[in-house]
């Protein structure tokens with residue numbers, strides 16, 4: 431028996447020849463695309479920064495009294511010793527990015543204080559090419575509407591700022607080779 | 620076949636004993652003709668007499684959709700919505716995949732299977748991720764789709780996911796003897812599963828291995844069926860027809876990104892309107908190193924590969 435059996439359409443095919451020249455059906459008008467509407471100062475939709483649980487606001491401890499300000503470059507011992515700093519030159523340390531006086535903020539090289547929600551401005555100081563690509567949606571991921579509101583990810587949603595190298599992943603299972611697909615007369619290719 | 624829904628053995632060519640309720644539905648004359656032509660009575664009289672989707676009037680489309688939704692309700696025990704959104708005016712879809720960022724994790728493969736109701740058993744997957752050697756570059760002779768290490772990416776390799784390239788000059792469309800597959804105004808190449816005769820000429824013509832055939836009765840567990848579908852896209856397919864990626868037509872014609880774009884953990888997948896100069900896809904085409912896969916075949920894909928770094 432031919433492989434066409436279940437879906438053979440000889441009759442319908444024949445009938446369709448009679449109608450082959452009929453005009454294509456008119457189709458309904460498409461709805462207007464949803465409009466873009468951001469909520470950050472620049473209008474960029476970003477998720478919350480990925481703080482460790484219960485760590486923010488930093489001023490809960492770093493209020494100038496509970497923990498005294500210490501600008502000495504040093505190995506941390508009492509707190510945050512889980513943080514592995516593997517980002518740029520060895521001389522890099524906390525207060526290059528975190529603001530010493532206002533611990534709930536970051537600061538740029540210029541001294542300007544910025545919120546954690548716009549940390550991409552800080553990253554962009556060194557990684558200008560990536561920052562440019564991110565702003566136009568080429569570096570990083572966007573979700574939502576290609577013709578409307580888009581959700582961005584912050585740099586730190588994918589790259590741990592203290593150790594930014596993208597971590598390897600376990601791949602999902604490979605496809606089943608055609609010869610092992612049961613109940614078929616061949617593969618799907 | 621292990622599938623309890625379909626208890627016949629793998630060597631019987633056709634489901635001839637399955638004369639269920641829909642067969643009783645057939646008028647005797649049509650049943651006789653249908654039986655003679657198809658060798659069995661699996662499809663309804665209405666479906667048998669249905670015309671090519673492009674020739675249907677609005678009313679006919681609505682009744683076809685109502686019939687399909689009824690069939691899916693019976694089969695899966697839940698509401699499945701079948702849409703038929705037309706192409707958006709002023710839109711031609713383009714896709715770009717960043718070969719410098721893809722790590723070969725296959726998240727896209729399974730997000731696609733889920734979103735597009737691909738058969739779990741027998742397995743059908745519209746996206747295939749090829750592992751290649753950095754030293755050899757894009758070289759299909761040495762591509763491996765079965766890699767399975769503990770972690771990706773593997774040293775010295777890069778990854779190239781391949782799916783339908785939505786060609787502007789699609790050889791698959793040219794060879795179809797019945798016009799069951801065509802290119803829509805927004806550049807998506809679609810298949811009318813109710814018109815496909817299963818001859819598989821298109822699969823032979825496609826240089827990208829992008830088309831897949833339902834050799835067996837496709838099986839998707841009811842709970843996993845994505846109920847938001849499109850007639851020309853991810854609605855559940857019957858046995859004996861060809862299917863392929865449609866850029867998630869059911870999502871993208873409503874403005875959403877395709878499922879593979881949204882799942883990719885490395886942000887390697889970019890999508891948008893080629894006619895919009897401000898879109899990210901246009902930025903990539905104008906500013907990055909871009910190539911088309913097998914460009915020399917003149918298939919003119921609207922799917923591009925690029926190097927983001």
Ligand code: SF4
Pocket residue numbers: 720721722723724725726727728748778780882883884885886887888
């Ligand atoms: S999900 Fe992204 S990184 Fe993973 S294989 Fe697919 S394209 Fe590559």
Ligand code: SF4
Pocket residue numbers: 782783784785786789790791792808824825826827828829830863918
């Ligand atoms: S990639 Fe293959 S199936 Fe897709 S349009 Fe091109 S020839 Fe057709």
